[in-house]
Amino acid sequence: MFRRACTLFSNTTASTVGRATQQPIISNTNNLNLSFNRSSLKMNNNQSYSKSMTMDNICPTVKTAQYAVRGELVIIAESLAKKLQEQQKNNTEKSLPFDEIVYCNIGNPQQLKQKPITYFRQVLSLCEYPGMLDSAHIDKIFPSDVITRARELLGSINFTTGAYSGSQGIAHVTKNVASFIESRDGHPSDPSDIFLTDGASVAVQRILRLLIRDRNDGILIPIPQYPLYSATIELYGGSQVGYELNEEKGWGLEIPELERSLKQSIDAGIQPRALVIINPGNPTGQSLDRANMEDIVRFCHQHRLVLLADEVYQENVYVKEKKPFVSFKKVVKDLGQEVEGLELVSFHSVSKGVVGECGKRGGYMELCNIDTAVKAEIYKLASIGLCPNVTGQLVVDLMVKPPVKGEPSYETYQKETETIYESVTCNPPEGAMYAFPQIRLPARAVEEAKRLGKAPDAFYCINLLEATGVCVVPGSGFGQKDGTFHFRTTFLPSEQAIEGVCTRIADFHSKFMAKYK
Amino acid sequence: MFRRACTLFSNTTASTVGRATQQPIISNTNNLNLSFNRSSLKMNNNQSYSKSMTMDNICPTVKTAQYAVRGELVIIAESLAKKLQEQQKNNTEKSLPFDEIVYCNIGNPQQLKQKPITYFRQVLSLCEYPGMLDSAHIDKIFPSDVITRARELLGSINFTTGAYSGSQGIAHVTKNVASFIESRDGHPSDPSDIFLTDGASVAVQRILRLLIRDRNDGILIPIPQYPLYSATIELYGGSQVGYELNEEKGWGLEIPELERSLKQSIDAGIQPRALVIINPGNPTGQSLDRANMEDIVRFCHQHRLVLLADEVYQENVYVKEKKPFVSFKKVVKDLGQEVEGLELVSFHSVSKGVVGECGKRGGYMELCNIDTAVKAEIYKLASIGLCPNVTGQLVVDLMVKPPVKGEPSYETYQKETETIYESVTCNPPEGAMYAFPQIRLPARAVEEAKRLGKAPDAFYCINLLEATGVCVVPGSGFGQKDGTFHFRTTFLPSEQAIEGVCTRIADFHSKFMAKYK
Incomplete structure (x- = not known):
């Protein structure tokens, strides 16, 4: 039948308009028609073959x-x-x-024996094999809220984890992420600003890719920092602009040091484009206090820096009573008109916190005040990778919407997460x-x-x-x-x-x- | 306790050796100590905020x-x-x-109602929630070979899908991939040459990243081609060098056209570094015949091009009797000394074929004759992304080692894959x-x-x-x-x-x- 549809198009008018965009720079326009001689393809075997891809000719920023x-x-x-x-x-x-x-x-918590959350895995298990839903034994294995949740998630993905989702992620999940952010921060969040990704690393790289044109674009990163930043900035051919955290003051972040770093960058002819803050800190484990965060936001606003907030350790705050986690989004929104328009991207992941599902490669970023046309470019970059893995997206959904009081799985969930927290609170760091x-x-x-x-x-x-x-x-x-x-x-x-x-x-x-x- | 270990290090000798490598280009070496005035951070709100990240200043190759x-x-x-x-x-x-x-x-087969393979999903379901293995009802839901396989896979990943694996992938899986290739091609395959990836796209991008330094590096790609290639070459700032497939001859690939394209590239000052072949073809659906493949291999060898063989449609060969799938690896190895040393990278994916698990983002590449130091760089690039998602890796394992005759799941597997083949054989294309x-x-x-x-x-x-x-x-x-x-x-x-x-x-x-x- 399909053959019929295809051959329908052969007997109609032809046109000679040139090619559309995105054509190879070089292609058959001259029709040189070089004569082809198969024997010319035979190698002279006395000549030893030297590799074509060597350390001397691969992309230099990969090496560095x-x-x-x-x-x-x-x-x-x-x-x-x-x-x-x-x-x-x-x-x-x-x-x-x-x-x-x-x-x-x-x-890598689960490699070191942190147990996965039972509820999460039960839901995933059903999503992988929905055939189980028809089994007579299903309710002997899974609590009823697990079954309901699995049905709900399956309904949002055409009943299979095996199809590509939209490049930005499953709509049902981005909606739940936005609700999570709203209730965390007390400020609205728009699902169309949420991009799901294969872990936070991919999201960070995507934004850095946009920001970096050449060595004259600088990204302010903490010293010490998480090497994803230094590696990616180098790989993309940009400049790392370091600002030092103060070890004597519990790895505190001081605005004069940011000012110094910024000035040094400008003096060197490097345009500072964004400021990376890892909060709670990696590798340092510190959590920023509220007043400090406000100053950082003002600093970015004053100097028109995009604020990249790596908040993947938001669940790993171990001194919750003293210093509960506050997101940069909340600080920006609370400051309101004073920092109106500030561009902020916040990153989160399923790999850390009580979830600890590193192997799942799930994560998301939220874009705030990002130019609409630039957002379309972020979408395009996402689409070249087709979509984040669907199982990872489901884990994001479970992370932002865990069982609540009254549901059969709640008690176990509560107990499991408490155990994880308790096992680490004996240690000094405040977060991460x-x-x-x-x-x-x-x-x-x-x-x-x-x-x-x-x-x-x-x-x-x-x-x-x-x-x-x-x-x-x-x-x-x-x-x-x-x-x-x-x-x-x-x-x-x-x-x-x-x-x-x-x-x-x-x-x-x-x-x-x-x-x- | 941990505090104890940490504080142990404070009362010993200090040293003043300079920093190690990979330091930010700019950091606090001068200690300028600019005075900090909080009020200086306050914005003049009469001044409207102009975005810092706009279409005028993002990375130009992202736009193009x-x-x-x-x-x-x-x-x-x-x-x-x-x-x-x-x-x-x-x-x-x-x-x-x-x-x-x-x-x-x-x-996106499963979006269009292609059913996932039951055996695959049953194994995944158990791997997500190994707790089920202890259920009294387990053997009423899963066949015994599914249980055995799940235990085996779980054993290879510390009994959790939630931990990062090695950056190259789970050792158990790379071993099974190598065995699959060996029995497909009749030539040895080394697990250390296999890199698992989040779908084939990531693998293709990783190799292109190595090959492309600037606009003077050219990659030969077919016209028509799969846009991943054109998009990525552009994104990385290289040059697309097109060779045309001959529509009149069923989208055949002709060596004279490769010669023409190569010459045109060299004449334009662009060094051709690699040849991309998509076989079976996307979007064209053609499968190359053996003699043609041999000529292509000779062509690459003669011109020292890295051969990038996109073989993700190897399972989608619909005229199997007439034209069974032959891998480029097999052709290279069969030709032996004549093309000794040729650098080849072959890509495969779980998204296509009867597996059709697009949402899982599973894939792999095999490196042949790639320089050892370059291979270490490929490993480094993989490690920056930490690891491919573990569920996707398990699907790769299932794809390369499906149930065999005699196992309880074999008959269903056989029936399911046949149904998928039958539903498409009414169509004209030979592959893809x-x-x-x-x-x-x-x-x-x-x-x-x-x-x-x-x-x-x-x-x-x-x-x-x-x-x-x-x-x-x-x-x-x-x-x-x-x-x-x-x-x-x-x-x-x-x-x-x-x-x-x-x-x-x-x-x-x-x-x-x-x-x-």
Whole structure:
């Protein structure tokens, strides 16, 4: 039948109008018709083949971009893990002084045994296989609110998780995200400003892609920062403009330092285009206070900077009574006319907080006051990737709309999230899921590192990994004040495990200091 | 406890070595300490705020990149769909001449009612909620091989889909992909050459990112092509070098045309770096024959082009007896020494074929003969995005290792995949899931389009959409020979539906031609 429709179009008038837009720069316009000689294609095999894609001719910013969170340390850790596995499999003699690798390099809660929220997984399970809804045993396995929620979500996606959604995300989910933001902030949120993404990283990259034209575009980022920012700015060929957080004041963010950084950028001919704030902080774990946030917003408004608010740790605020999480959107809206028009993009993710569903790659961003035409470009970038993965989008929906009081799943949900909070409140940071301790290295250790061509803190971390199996990330990957050294570690290992981790680190540290003193 | 570990490091020797690599270009080295005056932050509200991010100052290649598959047509279609929905909800008078939008713009099988494979979804369902494994009713819902497979997959991911996997993907899955390739091609495949990705698009973009430094780097792409290529090459600031497929010969790929295109590129000072082949073709649906593939491989080898083989439609070969799918890897390996060293990257996806799990965003690429250092850069790019979504990775595993004869799920699997094949074999294309019919437009229609600032085929497609609700993509988005016009349509609507679609298109076409003749 289809053949019929296709051949219908062959016997009608022709036209000779030129090509439409988006044509290859070079194509068959001259019709050169070079003669083709198959034998000319045969290689001279005496000539050895030299690769066409080498380190000398790949995109230079790919080479210069660095990403410490999964860098050298992790590659060493993975090879040690393999060694351990083989040892255990072949029952050969133990050659390593530890039995397992503890991955404290990345906030990956479920790898470190944080349990997923039962309600979330039950709903996903039904969405993956809706056939179960017809099973006679269904209500023996799933609570009724799980079944209702799964039906509701399935209804919003044509009853399958297997179709592309709209590029901006499932409409039902963007609507629920907007409602979540509204009730969190007490200010309206428009679903058409919400873009769902495969984790927050993709969203951050999409906005940076718009902002960066060349080396003369600068993005203000904290020192220390999360390496996604430095890596992406480098990859896109822009300039990182660092502002230092004050370690002595609990990694506080001070406006004079922002002013200094901005001025230095302008003096260097680099136009500052946006300010990145990670709140609660990664790797530092600090939460900003309200007055500070207001000053930051005023600063951005005064200097016409787009404010990029990385708020993926909003659920990880451990001193909630003292410092509840406040979003930058709320601060901007509360300030009202004073900062009218400020462009703000806020990022959130399902990977952190009590959800901790890193593997799902779910996230969203909210655009505030972004120019309509620019928003259309953001949509286009999203559409080139077709759509964020649908399961990840469903997790976003579950995160922003968890079970409420009165629903059968509420009690379990409540208990599970409390357990997760309790297991971390014994730790010092106010937010996020990391600690960023400073290490004071002996001069001889620094020299030794230099001799080996390593950053001194990287040298320390490699030694730590090889001695204890604990994988952390050197501070140099995040940026740190001249002459100071740090490492970032998650404090996600379970309560029993973290005791062991601390002992191992302390033990290693004494030995290391003794060796190089 | 953790506090203890952290504070251990404060009373030891300090060092003053400078910063490690990857520092912001600008940071607090001078310590300018500008005085801070809060009142200076207050905006003069009489001054109206002009946006900082506008079409005049965003990254120019974002603006020039175009992506037709989800472009203007789809935006119109979505607004029409909204209108229909409101009509139905409010029971208001019908203002549109159709009751539904038929999305033929994109290969999205499950949106057009292709059923997911039961076995796949059952396994995923268990992986999402392993708690079910302990249910007394489990074996009344799931066949035993589903349970076994879910346990096996869960064992490979620490029993949760919620943790980040390695950046290259789950080791268990890359191993199974390599086995799949080995048994398909009869040549070895190394799991360390397999990179899992969020759909094939991400993989394609990652390789193009490496290849493109600036406008002087050219990528040979077919005309017509899949707009991911043109959009990405533009976005990364490279040059598209088009070679035309021969419509008269069933969209055949002819070496003289490749030679012409290559020469034209070199003459223009653009270094050709890679050749993209989409086989089976998108949007054209053709499958290459073996001799042709050998010539293409020789051509790449002779000219030191990286061969990028987009083989996502390998399962969509509808004339299997006549022309079974042959991978470029197999051709390269069969040719052996003659094309020794040729760099090849092959892409595959779970979105197409009988799997059709677009929403899952699963895919992989295999690297052949890629330089080791370059491979490390590919790994780094992958790590910046942390990892592909885990559910998508599991779907890849299921795709490359479906149930086999003797397993309880085999019969259903067999029946389901046959049904999918049968429902499409009535259509003309040899592979892929699209048709790309030519339309001959009357001069007056071309003029009218011009007047409206539209490509003539886009003008035709918008009219088609508004008259019939059928959403297709204008050929200009894919590239077409000068003076010819086409549109791309999927032939995925169900057999009954496609009859209606054809009638509606034919009816519209007569009226359109009559109007502009």
